[in-house]
Amino acid sequence: MSRLHLTFACGDYDRTRALAEETIRPDGIDLTYLRLPVEETFFRMMRHQEFEVAELSLSSYVVSLRAENSPFVALPVFTSRMFRHGSLYCHADAGISSPEDLRGKVVGTPEYQLTACVWMRGILGDRHGVPFDSVTYVTGGQETAGRIEKAGLDLPESVRISRIPEDKTLSAMLAEGEIDALCTPRVPSPFVAGDPRVRRVFTDVVASEKEYYAATGIFPIMHVVVIRRDVYDRHPWVAQSLYKALLAAKEEAYADLYDTSALRFMLPWLTPQLEEARAFLGRDYWSYGLEGNHETLATFLRYHHEQGLSRRLWRPEELFAPESTESAVI
Template identity: 75%
Template sequence: MSRLALSFACGDYDRTRALAEGEVRADGIDLTYLRLPVEETFFRMLRHHEFDAAEMSLSTYAHTLDAPDPPFVALPVFTSRMFRHGALYRNTEAGIERPEDLRGTRVGTPEYQLTACVWMRGILADRHGVPLDSVTYVTGGQETPGRVEKARLDLPPGLRTEAAPAGRTLAAMLAGGEIDALCTPRVPSPFAAGDPRVARVFDDVERAERAYYADTGIFPIMHVVVLRREIHERHPWVAQSLYKALHRSRDLAYDNLYDTSALRFMLPWLTPQLEEARGLLGRDYWSYGLEANTHVLDTFLRYHHEQGLSRTRRTPRELFAPESLESAVI
């Protein structure tokens, strides 16, 4: 019997590399793995449904579930996780000395619906006394002008958003004081260049993120893997097959990280940092599946709904293909 030919667009990650290189194969699937930048993958999958499966922003995927005929269904595979306290930058002349000072400010964001920014708006509201309606959000291109939201948003009237002026970038606006702060997954160019006008809101990012994890147990999820719904409806077995393959690929990455014969990555203290991460977050710190991630997902879905990005307050289970949540026990 021939294998089902499927395309899969995803970043170049250690946790997916064994699948990309054929060391791990998904049962019954002949997979074409396309290594693409995340922004390109998200745009092409959302706008044109170009791939059979793809990595997708958790926020974007949750937003698509409001469609009358949702185009995708997810697997509980989290290709990107990241603490995002380091994603907040400030103009050093804006009078922002601590996160609480963001109240009443103008904060740039490349897109309002970016997962990293959903997390940070929620964290600021929950833990730092910065209500959603206390900030004006300015959207636009960070380094190149003209970026727009990938999906049409219908935000509550109490939330204040505006577009950056034509021809202006958020990076330049931050350095010039036209916005007070910037929330972005990518390091803005003035900060990378050492411009003294730009600094992080959390001066000690690692300390803030460790404290956040100690208090909440949350290692934020950024991306999931989605299938086109028509693929799932025609071949429901694909969900379990691809999930198992991605799980095996991640497990190999776990093993390779702890290979001390030669460093896999250019980090001099990789091994002690890995051991420290395991001590703080547990051995399965990059967990897949629903059970281990219910609290993380439920918190995110609350933020997503509170921020006007989803009409209903969904449960984590509603996100995923049922077949990917069950397995035979022998």
């Protein structure tokens, strides 16, 4: 019997590698796994729906739900999770000595709708007295000029936002003091180069992120896996098949990470750091599914709506294919 052929565009992750190497195969499916940078995958999927299955920014996916016939349906598979306090940078002379000082400042961001930035704007508002509309935003390319929003946005008038000049980059503007701060998923080049004019807003990132988790229980979700709507409508069974395979691949990655015979990654204290993460975040700290992630998703959806990116407040249950959130009981 022939199997369904699907192309899956995704990053090069330990938690999905078993699918890329075909040591785990989804029931009834042959996958062509394309290892692509996330920005390329997101742009090509949002603009052209090039792949049958893809990793996608959680924010971009929720933005896509505005369409009358939304082009994707998601699985509760979170290929990227990350605390983002370390994603806030400032110019050394901008008068920013704490996160609270961002109020009234000019903050750059490659795109307003980036998931990492949605999270940080929400966290700044909830915990640091910096409402999202107390800041002026500028958008554009971080390292290369000309970046645009991958999805059209219809933002409320309370959002003060404009594009930087076409010949400039956010990283250079931050280093020169033309903007006060930058919120970005990728480390800006001046910081990488050790430029003393650029530093992080949260000076002790790990302590800040641990304090945030201790207070909220939230390990922020960045990316989901989506199936193109036309594929799902023709073959609804692929949602459960892919979800089961992705879950198995994650469990295999957990086991590989705890193999102490030889380190798989170039981190000298990988094993004790893993044990510390499990003790602090729980054994299944990178959990999939709705159970255990409902509050995290609900918080993100609230931020997304408050910041003008979604027209209504979505519920976590509405985001995912029901075939991937329900299973048979034996």
